[in-house]
Every structure is written in structure tokens, then in C-alpha cells.
Amino acid sequence: DTGVSQDPRHKITKRGQNVTFRCDPISEHNRLYWYRQTLGQGPEFLTYFQNEAQLEKSRLLSDRFSAERPKGSFSTLEIQRTEQGDSAMYLCASSLGQGKLTDTQYFGPGTRLTVL
């Protein structure tokens, strides 16, 4: 257990529904990252936050995806109008985030999304 928690661990939804995932980072960590991982592939970077500011968004993050970190603590990732191609493991990570982008990221267990 790295100290990063994600909820829910599993989510099954029907195509077209909206889903929201939550990530609670390690308490003193300033940076929070979201990744998506499909079967047999490495994780793909989606976005990251420095405190409450969203500093980077991948091109993978379409308009149907939105992420927030309102108070610089927990974060939510929402997917609107889900599609079957959204089925994946969504991973959250956090890092201390002081200074350069050199610090170790600690990953949560992930949320597995299945879109029927």
C-alpha cells in the first residue's frame, strides 16, 4: 500500500453514462497525476496537477474527460458519455512535487472501468 487510494476499484457502466473516479494522494504530496492503461499496454499519461492547478493535459484527454483538484488535495476524473473504448484501468499517482520533475511517483491501485 503506497498511501494513494482510489475509489471505486471497479466500475461497470453502460455506454453513454457518465462516471466519476476519485483519487486521494499522499497527504503532503503537491503533484497528482492521472494515467490510463489498457490490457497489455503501458500506462498512458493523461494529466497532472501541481496543487490545484492543472498544468498539463495529454491529447488523449478528449472533451468528454475532465479532471479537477479543487483544494489541492483529492482529485476527480469524470468521463461523460462513456464509450466502449474508454474501458481501461485508470491510475492515479502522486509525488512530493517540490522543485523539478524528478521526484518519485507513488501509484494507487487503480480503478478498472468496463463500458458495456
Place this chain on the structure above:
Amino acid sequence: KQEVTQIPAALSVPEGENLVLNCSFTDSAIYNLQWFRQDPGKGLTSLLLIQSSQREQTSGRLNASLDKSSGRSTLYIAASQPGDSATYLCAVLLVKYSGAGSYQLTFGKGTKLSVIP
């Protein structure tokens, strides 16, 4: 676009053997390189992080090397144990310029390691 390749895709060795996992990347202007371990259905655990200015890092039975000029890194595992069985992922970070698109973290597909007792 950065591409990260890991060879082999899968590896099975008897307990006690030393082994090497390989990672190659196409853009050598990396900021750092990390090796992660992933157990089935779980998140990632960082094993070693090598800054672009470093050539290797060691942690216990693990040693990772980095050759930026050739775009290669290796992860050496000494005296393998069944508990080492997992998928090992290599990830490279590019930080090219400020503003959008500055943070590019690219993972390989991983090497699935099985250590047989």
C-alpha cells in the same frame, strides 16, 4: 514522438538466476528514466529513477543503467526470486519547453517476468 520499446515481452527463468531486462527509446533528450514494477491488477511501484546526468542506480538486488546516447537502459536483477515475478515497466520523461505539451511521460509495454521456484 517518443517511442519506448521493451524486450523481451516475457521472460521465464529459474530461481537464483541473474537476468537483464532491456528498454530502448527513440528521443535521447530525456529528463529522467524510471523502472517500475506492476503486479497483476494493481498499480505501479517505482523501483529506480535515473536522472539524465546519471549512468546507473542501484537498490538492493536491482541495478539500472542508462546510456542516453544510444537510447538504452537495462535493469539487472541479481539472484532472482519467485517474489520478483511481475511486469516491469520502463518510462522516460521528456520536458521540452514551458507551456502545453511540456511534460511527456512515455511508458513501454513492459516485460512480464516469471521466476520459477
